[in-house]
Amino acid sequence: MITEKALRIRPLIVALFAVVTIWSGTSVTAKADGLVNQIKQRGEIIVGTEADFEPFAFRVDGKILGYDKDILDLVAEKLGVKVTLVDLPFQGLLPGLLSKKFDLKGSSTTITPERAAKFAFTRPTGTGVTMILARLKDDSIKEPKDLNGKVVATQLASSPQPKAERFGERLKAEGGAGFELKLFSSFPECNVALASGQVDAIAVPSTTAALLMKKLPDTFKIIGTIENPVYLAWVVRPEDGDLRDFINAQIGELADSGKLKELQMKWFGYEMELPAHGYLPEGAK
Structure with a gap:
């Protein structure tokens, strides 16, 4: 026999079940819409x-x-x-x-x-780490500090860009002239600019540098790195x-x-x- 107390509790149970069902359905929908x-x-x-x-x-x-x-x-x-x-x-x-x-x-x-x-x-x-490359036969550039007064290229909006900018400011702070930074839309364009003499050096990721040295060991040289490695x-x-x-x-x-x-x-x-x-x-x- 159903008691009066059970009759009072039953609507609450039904309402609670409905809320749980709605919440559960919402969660499943959210997951399904991921x-x-x-x-x-x-x-x-x-x-x-x-x-x-x-x-x-x-x-x-x-x-x-x-x-x-x-x-x-x-x-x-x-x-x-x-x-x-x-x-x-x-x-x-x-x-x-x-x-x-x-x-x-x-x-x-x-x-x-x-x-x-x-x-x-x-x-x-x-x-990756940013590396500086120069032409193999350019004896005026042997290490990064030799970039004072030079023209350096890198890719626009790439991670080497702000690093190159900071390094240029550091050279100036140390009493040097710093360097002119030219920006290209891709690293391959930077490589061509260096090989053709449009720029004196390039700032590129270490993976790009390794590939260039593998393909063109008689064209470029690595003169050093700037700043710490990145992920x-x-x-x-x-x-x-x-x-x-x-x-x-x-x-x-x-x-x-x-x-x-x-x-x-x-x-x-x-x-x-x-x-x-x-x-x-x-x-x-």
Whole structure:
């Protein structure tokens, strides 16, 4: 027999069940609407890249190859989708990500405090330090301090740009003339400018420098480095944490299995020490 007390409690139980059901349904919907699920439903992950940054990404007979592309293919395989690449100049990649032209900036990007305050970075995919290269037969430049009064080139909006600017100011603070900094839209343009004598030196990532020395050992020389090494990673929008978490898990698996080392040896000829934690600056998304 149902008591009067049970009759009074029953509506409360029904109401509570309804609230739990609504909350549960909302949670499932939110999860289902995450970017990872959208990518799976779409059947493709759209990735912004700069196919002018060998060996990370570059074109051979119209096809984009490289270290980033190899990792992207493995991530897409885990997602069960295809990779669609959007090739843009480096300067257009972060704005393109914000305007949702693609899901991910899958072009290895230097983690800086300024960028980390606006964007969400994945686990590091590589490391780099800014190197200064000059022409092999230019005896007037033997070390970085010899850049006083010279013309130096680097890529616009790249991580070497502010480092080169700071180094130029440091030379002036030490009583030197500093140097003129010319900015080009890509590192290959910087390389051509140096080889043709338009500039006296270039500031480029260590991976770019290693590739140049491998290809053109009789043309360029490394005269030194400026500032400390940095970590490179991919970038997502801050609200797309589910995609970052998924990619981080895949990078972790590749590191643990030795596959990441294999890809580094394939494209760079050396292994990079990449941290799983502690790589983001204070205030990062």
